[in-house]
Amino acid sequence: MNIKEVAKHAGVSVATVSRVLNHPDSVADKTKEKISAVMEELGYQPNWFARGLNLNKTHTIGLFVPDILDPSYMEIAKGVEDIAHQRQYTALLCHTENDLEKERNYVKTLLERKIDGFVLISTLLLDGDIQAIIEQNVPVVLIGQHKTNCKVPVVQIGCKLGAKKAVEHLVEMGRSNIACLYGRTPKEENAQKTEGYQEVLADAKLEQQPQLLAEVENSIFGGYVGARRFMAGDVVPDAIFVSSDVMAVGVLDALRGMGIAVPEDVAVVGFDNIRMSSLVEPKLTTVEKPLHNMGLSGMRLLVDAMECTEELENPLQQITFEPKLIVRKSSGNTERILEIFHR
């Protein structure tokens, strides 16, 4: 079933059929109706490849996610998808597994397939890679802090500020041996977080113990391993700031396994406020990251970039959300009023 058949059945030329698909306004209502009816009747579906061959547009975007098992990324992805659907874009979810080679592969594949834009969540791509995409006139939006000189819109949260709020809270709760456990990825964000951590310690005139700063894999297991390592060291912390809730869940599990009471012996603060945070015991004090919202904003920026054909030099767009501390039980607060059920 092709356009020729439709044309024949409708008694018009292929051009007219093509027009009702692409520029409906330029066709007389009568013919339009007639053609639509024939299309319906014949169950006609335009051929995707023939179309792409001419248009080089696909109304499709690539959405890169480092880890599909990590809910903090997936909630962002959900936000991106919501806007994509709303604007009739198909989003191709690409699971990059925190692997630069895989990312590059996907970029290549998707560019071949002429997708209209990229939303990269916590990507590992380097400036060169990103620049190469932009030079093909395919817009890119970054979600998550990223060290780059490329002129691409970025949606992020103030990681350093968030970390400071978290650690300041621990200081206020009277903790003095505060450890920081951060993930290997995403790089820049964790750098910011540890920087914030160190600044607060310095401001509070607390000595920085190098043994109390450690990097692990960004996963539940990573958190588990990290916590055990801290507790087995020669400087035992009385609080741990963890760079993600996923890791923090592992930390809690490790401490429980060792019979260490949270928050009495060790206070724990996470980062992200994923749903699970309020479901573990004790409920996790954390820094809220507006995950879903960041996804929405990111995709909106991309749509703007894709659909605004005029090369208006829009000022470099950068959306920075403000982190908010959510105090629950794991950090040792006694006033439980702030504990509410977060769906």
Next chain:
Amino acid sequence: MNIKEVAKHAGVSVATVSRVLNHPDSVADKTKEKISAVMEELGYQPNWFARGLNLNKTHTIGLFVPDILDPSYMEIAKGVEDIAHQRQYTALLCHTENDLEKERNYVKTLLERKIDGFVLISTLLLDGDIQAIIEQNVPVVLIGQHKTNCKVPVVQIGCKLGAKKAVEHLVEMGRSNIACLYGRTPKEENAQKTEGYQEVLADAKLEQQPQLLAEVENSIFGGYVGARRFMAGDVVPDAIFVSSDVMAVGVLDALRGMGIAVPEDVAVVGFDNIRMSSLVEPKLTTVEKPLHNMGLSGMRLLVDAMECTEELENPLQQITFEPKLIVRKSSGNTERILEIFHR
């Protein structure tokens, strides 16, 4: 950069260039080398659309997932992706949000784009929908039990048997008011599970309380709501069999919030054995579903179907995994030896 350019630079015809891409054996080694060199030099990439237009094959599959925030589905998806990568297929992850219309939409989009096959995890599609895909000669594999007469390979787990093992365990633990909280989706699996639940009660000569059987949304929140409803009813259960771990986590949270001790007052058993199950407090007794493995198997079946061009009437393939009960603390067992750390 197109095939014409390459041909010109190499001093051959486009046909020959095309041949080194598609049937390298039919080209003289010398010319082949020459052409490959030119391709490299010019950074030539065959045009995806032109190619598809002729071949109608894309080495791409569609992978349907009902909920990207549900780790039980995502672990299956990960398994599918692993094999896909290994066999050089690109997997398009489609988030269907448990919405039949969305699923149909994706089917339409992907068929247009000539993907080579579908892996459907707990799909809502009806026989008619699936039949329509098969008739286009695009193979389909189902993961998860599904009521269908279509001749498609299915990868599943014995849900009824799993449920029976879970409930029998509760009976053995001395519980007599056993509730069953099951999810709205996936339909067939939950039907099987409740059936298993009822059979065990009957066999144990325990009275079935209709108030102790309830359906809720398959999510943490659904579990939360369901547990509260049970505990507020006029027949209070002393055990709850929950059809998924995700829901069970919500159940545990609800009980904790109401000050009800698990497993002392109420025992809880889940289903799936997601990673989180061993991280909640108390650790969750559950029925193991080999999620990753089911994904691997499903994709292997699909590859077989896609690459076996000969229409050999292979016997209807159906892989059924055996469910295994994993006893942890939440069901009230006192011998803790079985509690191990599941990464």
Next chain:
DNA sequence: CTGAAAGCGCTAACAA
């Protein structure tokens, strides 16, 4: 083993 040329199904410039 290689080349010429006919499509694949569609879009868009150009003509009418």
Next chain:
DNA sequence: TTGTTAGCGCTTTCAG
């Protein structure tokens, strides 16, 4: 408003 027709970039017969 509609039709004619030349591509888009590639694969594949058919001849040589």
